[in-house]
Amino acid sequence: xxxxxxxxHIYRSNPALPAGVxxxxxxxxxxxxLGGATVLVTVDQVADGVHFDLATTPIEKIARKAITxxxxxxxxxxxxxxxxxxxxxxxxxxxEDKAKTLFDAMHATAEQFNCPLIGGDxxxxxxxxxxxxxxxxxxxGIDPVLRSGAQVGDVIYVTGKLGASLITTDDxxxxxxxxDFTPRIALARKLAVNSAIRPHAMIDLSDGLALxxxxxxxxxxxxxxxxxxxxxxxxxxxxxxxxxxxxxxQHAMGDGEDYELCFTAxxxxxxxxxxxxxxxxxxQIGTIVAQHPGPVVTVRLPDGTLADTASLGWEHKG
Amino acid sequence: xxxxxxxxHIYRSNPALPAGVxxxxxxxxxxxxLGGATVLVTVDQVADGVHFDLATTPIEKIARKAITxxxxxxxxxxxxxxxxxxxxxxxxxxxEDKAKTLFDAMHATAEQFNCPLIGGDxxxxxxxxxxxxxxxxxxxGIDPVLRSGAQVGDVIYVTGKLGASLITTDDxxxxxxxxDFTPRIALARKLAVNSAIRPHAMIDLSDGLALxxxxxxxxxxxxxxxxxxxxxxxxxxxxxxxxxxxxxxQHAMGDGEDYELCFTAxxxxxxxxxxxxxxxxxxQIGTIVAQHPGPVVTVRLPDGTLADTASLGWEHKG
Numbered sequence: 001x002x003x004x005x006x007x008x009h010i011y012r013s014n015p016a017l018p019a020g021v022x023x024x025x026x027x028x029x030x031x032x033x034l035g036g037a038t039v040l041v042t043v044d045q046v047a048d049g050v051h052f053d054l055a056t057t058p059i060e061k062i063a064r065k066a067i068t069x070x071x072x073x074x075x076x077x078x079x080x081x082x083x084x085x086x087x088x089x090x091x092x093x094x095x096e097d098k099a100k101t102l103f104d105a106m107h108a109t110a111e112q113f114n115c116p117l118i119g120g121d122x123x124x125x126x127x128x129x130x131x132x133x134x135x136x137x138x139x140x141g142i143d144p145v146l147r148s149g150a151q152v153g154d155v156i157y158v159t160g161k162l163g164a165s166l167i168t169t170d171d172x173x174x175x176x177x178x179x180d181f182t183p184r185i186a187l188a189r190k191l192a193v194n195s196a197i198r199p200h201a202m203i204d205l206s207d208g209l210a211l212x213x214x215x216x217x218x219x220x221x222x223x224x225x226x227x228x229x230x231x232x233x234x235x236x237x238x239x240x241x242x243x244x245x246x247x248x249x250q251h252a253m254g255d256g257e258d259y260e261l262c263f264t265a266x267x268x269x270x271x272x273x274x275x276x277x278x279x280x281x282x283x284q285i286g287t288i289v290a291q292h293p294g295p296v297v298t299v300r301l302p303d304g305t306l307a308d309t310a311s312l313g314w315e316h317k318g
Numbered sequence: 319x320x321x322x323x324x325x326x327h328i329y330r331s332n333p334a335l336p337a338g339v340x341x342x343x344x345x346x347x348x349x350x351x352l353g354g355a356t357v358l359v360t361v362d363q364v365a366d367g368v369h370f371d372l373a374t375t376p377i378e379k380i381a382r383k384a385i386t387x388x389x390x391x392x393x394x395x396x397x398x399x400x401x402x403x404x405x406x407x408x409x410x411x412x413x414e415d416k417a418k419t420l421f422d423a424m425h426a427t428a429e430q431f432n433c434p435l436i437g438g439d440x441x442x443x444x445x446x447x448x449x450x451x452x453x454x455x456x457x458x459g460i461d462p463v464l465r466s467g468a469q470v471g472d473v474i475y476v477t478g479k480l481g482a483s484l485i486t487t488d489d490x491x492x493x494x495x496x497x498d499f500t501p502r503i504a505l506a507r508k509l510a511v512n513s514a515i516r517p518h519a520m521i522d523l524s525d526g527l528a529l530x531x532x533x534x535x536x537x538x539x540x541x542x543x544x545x546x547x548x549x550x551x552x553x554x555x556x557x558x559x560x561x562x563x564x565x566x567x568q569h570a571m572g573d574g575e576d577y578e579l580c581f582t583a584x585x586x587x588x589x590x591x592x593x594x595x596x597x598x599x600x601x602q603i604g605t606i607v608a609q610h611p612g613p614v615v616t617v618r619l620p621d622g623t624l625a626d627t628a629s630l631g632w633e634h635k636g
Contacts (some may be wrong), residue, residue: 021436029434032401034456037353043403043452044439050407083339083350087450089368118339118348121362123369127445132405134452138352146440223476253483274422 016226024102026148026219028076028204029137039082039139042073042142048091048128059098061179064103066131069206071113072259076204077144078192079137081115081185087132089123106133106255113185142192146261150201154264154288157273159184159280162209162258163237163251171235178257187277188261198271199263208256210314214296217262218286226286227252228299249302254314257293344537345465346394346522357400358455358462360391363410366409366446370497371384377416379497381423384449387524388578389431389501394463394522397455399433399503405450407441425452433502457548460510463581463603468519469537472582472606475591477502477598480527480576481555481569491554498574505595506579517581524526526574528632532614534582535606545618546571567620572632 017024022038029040046066046117054062067084074081074308090099099122111119115135165177184204192198201216209231217224229247237255241248269283279313295308314315335342339351340356346457347358364384366372372380380401385402392399408417417440433453483495503520510516521535527549535542546567555573559566583591588602613626 006542017436018432018434021434025435025437026486030401030403032433032434032436032454034352034357034400035355035458037355037357039352039355039400039454040355041401041403041452041454043405043437043450045407045441045450046406047407047441047443047445049445050443082352082357083348083359085452087361087363089365089448090365114336114599116336116339116350117343118335118350119343119359119361121450123363123365125365125368126447127365127448128369128443128585130407130445130448132361132363132439132450134359134403136350136352136357136359136454140353186336 008077013115021193021215023144023146028073029079029142030145031235035099035209038139039079040079041134042070042072043132043134044070044073045130047130051281055130055177058303059061059101060105062131063102064109065179066133067109067113068183070133071115071136071185072204072206074137075184075188075261076202077137078142078188078202079144080140080189081113081137083118084110084133084135085119086117087121088184089125089127089130091129092124092126093210094124094129104139111117113183115242145192145199145202147201148219150216150222150264151224151286152288153267153283154200154261155267155269156213156224156226156288157282157284158205158209158232158260158262159187159282160258160260161232161281162205162253162260163233163234163248164258165255167240169239171234177234177236179274184261184280187280189284190277191263195267197265199265201236202261202263205258205260205262206256208254208258208314209262210253210309210312213262214309216262218298221224221291222288222290223291223294224286224297225300226297228262228302229300230283230285232281232283247302332403341464346391348398349462356457358392358395358397358457359452361450361452362387362391362404363450364430365448372447372614375497377419378396378423380449381420382427383497383524384451385424385427385431386499386501387577388451388453388501389433390522391504392453392455393506393579395455396460396468396506396519396520397462397517398458398507399610401436402428402433402451402453403437404435405439407443407445409447410442410444412442412447414589416573422554431501458571460507463517463520465519465534465538468534468540468582468606468635469522470540470606470608471585472600473585473602474531474542474544474548474580474581474582474585474598474606475602476523476527476578477505477600478512478549478576478578479552479599480523480571481552481573481574482576483554483575484559485554487554493559495552495554499577502598505598509581510596515583515587517583519582520579522581523530523576523578526572526632528571528574528615528630531580532627534580535614539609540606541609541612542606542615543618544615546620547618548601548603550601551598565620578604595618
């Protein structure tokens with residue numbers, strides 16, 4: 001069962017959302033009006049055995065990821081973080097020292113991104129560690145970028161480099177992308193504040209480009225064409241390809257947990273889109289086309305033949 | 319390790335909270351300024367085996383409690399709910415039907431209290447069910463009531479009746495307070511909007527009066543005196559006393575999960591405090607006294623002798 005199926009269910013079961021809900025469930029963040037202000041909200045959980053391995057991962061990095069995963073959703077809306085609350089369910093015997101380390105590190109990460117922790121809830125149980133973080137954000141002068149705004153003719157871009165985010169590389173030493181990534185908040189706001197290159201639609205890559213790009217397409221009622229030769233492939237994805245025997249582009253498209261941004265911008269944008277922002281490369285990877293009965297995302301393979309994400313094994317289910 | 323010890327740790331470790339944080343961690347909700355508006359936020363989790371028993375509790379009631387537990391925190395601030403996000407970590411094999419039932423019931427409960435669910439996160443794992451709900455609220459014309467405002471001479475009140483909230487009673491049939499309680503939002507706002515009886519300090523009773531009242535005292539730098547003869551004792555607590563052989567007042571003071579409100583109001587308030595609001599009794603149970611080196615809460619027992627909550631076995635740890 002995919003997360004979005006259930007989120008869609010929540011949405012579908014709620015056709016009469018109050019007028020104050022300005023962004024309904026199904027985007028990277030929801031939004032409501034509160035005292036005349038727009039409040040954007042996102043929640044994410046990280047669980048031992050699912051999103052990290054407590055036995056092999058430093059507590060500080062687990063805590064960091066619990067915060068940054070959410071901040072990546074904030075980036076996807078081009079919003080500005082305001083505050084966070086964190087809930088932790090600790091395994092019995094976890095110990096007060098480790099709990100303090102955990103909260104100190106969540107606090108430090110939150111502060112680094114100007115997103116103070118203002119509350120929390122701690123429980124203990126005989127099950128594994130799970131952390132749930134809710135972050136709220138504000139537009140602060142920049143209209144949120146939704147998933148639903150992609151237009152035919154738009155150029156598709158991604159930030160950074162993709163693939164094999166679980167692999168520890170030597171660049172820099174010990175770097176493991178899914179734990180150490182920087183949420184692209186500042187970059188997203190630089191894009192979105194500039195009317196010439198402001199994204200029409202944006203999403204953060206958590207499940208992988210092959211699953212996340214179709215979400216932009218479905219919510220925008222468009223299709224997409226990608227060229228695998230254009231994908232920015234991470235050093236880790238090249239390492240992974242050597243080990244797995246799969247082509248590196250497959251790791252870049254499918255591995256997930258990149259926490260980079262995928263966005264679309266107008267047809268004229270390539271001539272003015274910076275090659276990088278704050279040292280992060282911006283790469284043109286494809287084009288938005290009109291909705292058609294064929295595959296949602298058509299992929300040009302390195303040999304020039306065409307395929308689609310579903311036939312390549314990435315089954316998008318909403 | 320008690321929740322508040324860790325929350326205090328978060329707070330202590332964060333002496334330089336940004337100016338926008340108007341209510342720091344440690345109250346029933348935190349608050350930040352956002353676009354000129356005050357946003358109050360609370361998070362709570364309910365876990366299988368800790369806060370409910372999945373094997374014996376209808377899914378709808380679990381879902382309801384996940385929402386209402388948070389709404390009780392909203393009531394404690396006399397705030398007005400605005401929206402919620404819910405995260406669920408489902409045991410493998412939980413099944414899509416049950417997941418839909420769960421989210422439908424969370425949605426229905428949230429809507430009942432004008433608090434639409436605007437986002438969520440679903441994961442699956444090989445551990446037990448856990449639900450984490452974050453609710454945000456607004457003052458909407460009523461200043462939030464804090465834990466820290468109690469003054470010497472204040473009268474201490476509680477709403478409803480206390481004790482044995484886990485016991486299923488026949489009044490009404492099948493009623494189990496910890497699952498079926500009504501968060502006292504409307505009542506709290508009626509109190510707080512009326513300057514003659516507006517609480518100086520308020521908290522919701524989640525861990526039990528014996529542990530929650532000392533939190534008001536500590537944050538207000540005062541002590542309290544209670545008379546056990548005045549405690550409003552629930553029908554369930556009388557049943558529990560018959561079974562346990564303990565006096566019913568002990569169940570009322572210590573059992574927890576009452577989700578009623580405990581508040582203090584000025585010395586003149588008894589002559590004007592309504593005996594009930596919306597059918598919920600308001601009972602005077604004690605007095606706030608000056609801080610002194612003795613016990614934080616002194617308790618007059620039914621035989622007239624004095625004791626304190628710590629010596630009675632309720633060890634308050636912050």
